[in-house]
Amino acid sequence: MQHKKDIPVRTLPKEFGNGIAIAKVSPDTFWEDEETTQAHRHDYHFFVLQKSGITVMEIDFKQYRTDKPTILYQSPNQVHRALKVENIEMFMLIMSNENIPADYLNILQSISPLEPLEIGLEDLDIIEKSYKLCIEFYGRTTDKLYSSSLRDSCNALIALMISMYLKYSKTAESLSRFERINRAFFLSLEQNFQNLKRPAEYAAKLNISVSYLNECVKNVSGFSVSYHIQQRVILEAKRLLYHSDKSVKEIAFELGYEDYPYFSRLFTKICGMSAKTFRSKNRD
Structure with a gap:
């Protein structure tokens, strides 16, 4: 481990000026980013779909091994790093605080911290389709309503993931x-x-x-x-x-x-x- 004066906080690069980044991740592109293996926090919200492969993550001193279709939400304050990645097919969504509706943020705060959640094939199908649709919107930078359509589609994806977590926790009512x-x-x-x-x-x-x-x-x-x-x-x-x-x-x-x-x-x-x-x- 390399240690620094304070816990490193990863911020969105300037090219993501709208506070949103979404992509499909392969094993090669994952390990190109060496910072993922060093413990860090984010200043944004991080939503992951792991479709296949194996990952071992350390989140706040706990290790999680994932080898089945799984979703994961990491809040900005959690400290984490990747320990092992093999043959992954993964989708990642990064959202800044101001892009997420207040009611979604309130729910995320109330149920966090969250552990990786294994999902069934039906849920996998709709989550994967939603990621792919968001990735399409992400590339349509010349659309007149680009920012709005991208933000709204990504929040629909977030709502789906929150709903899946809420299946396993009690509702407020x-x-x-x-x-x-x-x-x-x-x-x-x-x-x-x-x-x-x-x-x-x-x-x-x-x-x-x-x-x-x-x-x-x-x-x-x-x-x-x-x-x-x-x-x-x-x-x-x-x-x-x-x-x-x-x-x-x-x-x-x-x-x-x-x-x-x-x-x-x-x-x-x-x-x-x-x-x-x-x-x-x-x-x-």
Whole structure:
């Protein structure tokens, strides 16, 4: 692994000025991009259809091996890299935040992080057709409504992929009161974990009492609000320790801890080892 001062963030090249890129990917073109093997984040949303072949991906310290038709969504904050690719036939769609409707973004936030999802032949057929249609629109740059038709067709594809993920998760209408509050808490946690560390701050955002928030979250997840706040902070700390060269003190400050010794004790308590030990152990 090559390590940098911070986790590399891949941005859309300037030639994709409309914030959309879509393509069919072969094994040769995949490995031409060496950065895919180095851990990185995106500043865009990433939608993948793997039709055939084998891939092994590492996403936030978990490895996923895929050898069947599969869809995958990666949000901008996830850290990932490719470990193995063999004989793939794959389609990729990149979309900037402003090109995706707000209601789609809200759904993606509420169900993320998502794991690779194996799909059946019927779903594969319509997803592949949608990718190919979007690729056709992508090439019609002289059309007067080029940007609109491209964006709308790509969002239709995104809607299909979201729908497939939602098949395997509960809809908002079917959630209990506890489950709705639990989902709202996790959405707020993802947006605020660097600044808000106390359960009372999240309860205030949701306009409920701390005791009721704890009751809801523990009923659904089995763990307290404080547990989940700490786990989310430590995940980000692990990302930075492993994928960047920032000092432990710099990481503590970035995650909202001015009291560096407290952060060090918290990391050791959660992980069973110090932050420096975690870094050296995982880089060996």
